[in-house]
Amino acid sequence: MRTSVSLSDYVKRIATTETVPLPGYPHVQRSVLTEQVQQLMRRVLALMPDPENNIRCLSKLKAENVRVELATGRPFLHAVSWTWYSDNLAKKNYARVGEIFKETIFNGALASLPLDFQELLKLMGTMEHMASYAIQHHCSLVWAVDKKELFARVYDFSNDILQKWNYSAYTGVMNDLKFPQYWHILVQQNPYLDMFFRGSTYTPGAAKEVLRFKRNTYIHCLQHAWDTTTRQQMYDQADMGELLETVLPLVLHSFQLELDKRGVLRNIALTSLFQ
DSSP states (O other): OOOEEEHHHHHTTSOOEEEEEETTEEEEEEEEEOHHHHHHHHHHHHTSOOTTTOSEEEEEOOGGGEEEETTTOOEEEOSOEEEEOOHHHHHHHHHHHHHIIIIIITTTOOTTSOHHHHHHHHHHHHTGGGGHHHHHTOGGGSOGGGHHHHHHHHHHHIIIIIHHHOHHHHHHHHHHOOOOTTHHHHHHHSHHHHHHTTTSOOSGGGGGGGGOHHHHTTTHHHHTOBOTTTOOBOOOHHHHHHHHHHHSTTHHHHHHHHHHHTTOGGGSOOGGGOO
């Protein structure tokens, strides 16, 4: 018989956030979600029926219905009821999971959490089941080492495939991305990103330059990753995704959301990043 505890008891046993240095800036700290809590939340979301592929819904969901195996850290549903699928119940399920994340895992203390995760919580309370795939595969829950790969996949899909399928959808995605108002100044203020994207014209239409990982990430960024004084590498390819997300918050979030609105996020191979 498996030994399990309630979700609320389990999160008391693990760290939910940690402070880590910004890649390339050892003296600049930022708060991130721990890998353990990211994995827990991905697994809780995976328990939810997919409204596109399922005909059943949870009729009532509470934090008390979620238990976690101590040996594996895997959550499972306990003493829940199922009924025929309905939009209203699907909506309530995703909204309720968002509330469980907020109150049971983080005790309502959201101000210090990463911005992309805060946006995920808002998404679960507004779009609910209508954005189930974007929620299940949200950038805030991907391993830090995979953040760069996620940037690469969503941009490469848009640049190499979407514009050939439907150019109006491609331009719509790129024009609707949410960049900070003075994104080019933020890039220029960061010596690593400034060297990385120095070839861009920095016009509003060039905002997508910061997403051109296919051209840049694998070789170009490492040319500027070495401290000329210490001769040590300051960041690696995986750090670039986290570095970009820190300097330009919510760009990847809006990219995923815009692709999902157009029904093409599912066409990008994301599942391997969210195991």
